[in-house]
Amino acid sequence: MVSCSRLIEIRKVPHVHFISVSCSYQSKVKIGIVLTRESWHPYCTAHSTMATFHHSSSWAMSALLLCKLWIISMVVAEGPSESSRTSSLPSFKVMEILGRAIDLENAGHKVCHLQVGQPKSGAPKKVLKSAELHLRTNRLGYTNSQGIEPLRKRIARNYAERYLKQEGGTEVPLQVNPDNIIVTTGSSGAFLLTFLAAFNVGDVVCIASSGYPCYRNILNTLGCDVVSVPVNDQFKVTAVELSAVVKRLARQRKKVKGLILSSPSNPTGAMLSPAELKALCEYCDKNGITFISDEIYHHISYGQSEASALSFSDNVVVINSFSKYYSMTGWRLGWMVAPASLVPALNRLSQNFYLNAPTLSQLAAIEAFDCREELDKHVATYAVNRAVLLAALKDLGLQKVSPADGAFYIYADVSEDLEDAVTFARDLLEQAHVAVTPGIDFEDPASGLGHKRLRFSYCGATEEITEAMKRLKTFWATYPGRKNKN
Structure with a gap:
């Protein structure tokens, strides 16, 4: 076992004095560990539930991502005071x-x-075999920050295999451009990149009243105004529920900039029907609302028809993951499909935050789509x-x-x-x-x-x-x- 440490001095940043990033190499596993001033420990604990530690050829990228998240939070909150956003950030x-x-x-x-x-x-057996092969034969260096092309092309092909889209009154396979796909460190990385690229401090972003907690936590930390949309008696948020909240906020001279929903939902398991999803996409397009569709539980349903928001709008951001249906939680790999206008910003953010998603995970995940x-x-x-x-x-x-x-x-x-x-x-x-x-x-x-x-x-x-x-x-x-x- 070989151990090493590097010290990173961050100067000219208010309230940031010293960060130590250390790393241990053992076999082929590389893990970044962050140590900070004692007064920052509450912020470390809070952010460690949202950032993604992963094995990668860059030994401390995930540790550096944590450091950058803290710096962003401190700047947004004007210093690590007791009233700052991160000091009140709930744990997961x-x-x-x-x-x-x-x-x-x-x-x-x-x-x-x-x-x-x-x-x-x-993970599926074919994925494990592929990972073993690449561990033996591949140097596992950096990749394109957007993700390796073979994986992005295979993701695009999966949409054509799984989903349909109406064109001229006829249902045809859903076509997705691989250039609009960004491979991320789990869906968590996709949420963070999307929120930073799509929203500014103070923007109003709607979420379901019963929903995944990290939406609210990350958006609050980034300075957005998070508004809960009450779910209906079927635990859903449809265009009807969203419209009521948009109208209420308009009377307060507030404009809704974004909406993030999952279907199937965590924690309720509720699913929007294709018709409900279509109406929601159309409402968001009409009202200039960026709709982020969390589809990480797709293909896990019990008789209900499922559809992707990509079938109904070119303006949505769709986020998915290899963690749930593909049973690859620890591989820390996800993806998003974004409008072309957002892709450059998303790429710049991913380059600066973590360089690329774990290389081994990307290579092996190509096989996951053939394990249905x-x-x-x-x-x-x-x-x-x-x-x-x-x-x-x-x-x-x-x-x-x-x-x-x-x-x-x-x-x-x-x-x-x-x-x-x-x-x-x-x-x-x-x-x-x-x-x-x-x-x-x-x-x-x-x-x-x-x-x-x-x-x-x-x-x-x-x-x-x-x-x-x-x-x-x-x-x-x-x-x-x-x-x-x-």
Whole structure:
């Protein structure tokens, strides 16, 4: 093992005095570690949940990305004061729960993991074989910051294979220009690049009231004005719900600049129908709203038809990932399809933030698109798990649950039965060793709904889901925090 460290002096930047970036090389794994002034530790902790550490031929690119994020945040917030945006930045609660679950496992307990959206199946076999080959034969140097051309072309071909578009009254395969595709360090990298390229400080950006927490956290950190759009009784945001918020804000002389939505949704699993998605795209185009469509859960659905926003508009930004359907979470690889007008800015940002997505991941991921039979078997397992979970929640008397049309989450309102969902989730983990996520990760903090809802992830093995439901039923029967024990 060879260890080395480099010291980086950042001068002429307010409030930034010293950053040390160190790196350890062991075998072929290279990891960047950031050490900072003690007073910056709260900012390090907050940002480490949003930035992406990855293996790459540039040993500290991810560490440097963290440094740049801190500097941006300090400039936006005018210094690291107690009232700065980063000092109040929430942590990603699900990662804290995962950390505690791992601690319990290390102490000898068997934990059922229903908290994090991480498929247990692992990467497809062809991807692993390709990675092994490239580790033996490839120097794994830097790539084009936009992503290697063979991968971008294969992504483009996947859209033609999977999606249709109306042209002259006829449905034809959806054509995507590889030049409009940017390969990123997971979808998280795509969110950050898109928000920086598309929005300015003070811009109004809408998100669903029940949604992925990092949208809100990153946008707030970048100085945007984040507005929640209440979901309807099907846990969706359609053009109807968006229009109501746009009109309300217009009366306050505020113009909505952006919208980001996922379909299928995290945490609810709700899916927009093709007609609803088309209407939303048309509304955004008509009103000059940049629509960012998060499609990372595509191909994981249970009878509902899915469509890409690219089928209905040339102005949308579509973000996807290899983490969910392709079961490649730790490979830290995603992509976006952007209008040509945004591509130069996105490329400049990626060059300055992390140079390129992990080279090995890019090379191996080309094979992922030819593994549909293997991957669809995973989706079939999720469908079985979904049925087990829905039946168990019904037996507990929980009636207010999300449709769970897609993805691998069920979102339940437990306010009629529990005093506090956050306390219940903590007690369930500590006493029954079942990890679930309370709604505080997914709701507007001002709404109070985070203490009334629980998210259950069911992308593990069916045996694990079944065991978790047995433990949940036993724990539920005697839990002192229940309102009604009849």
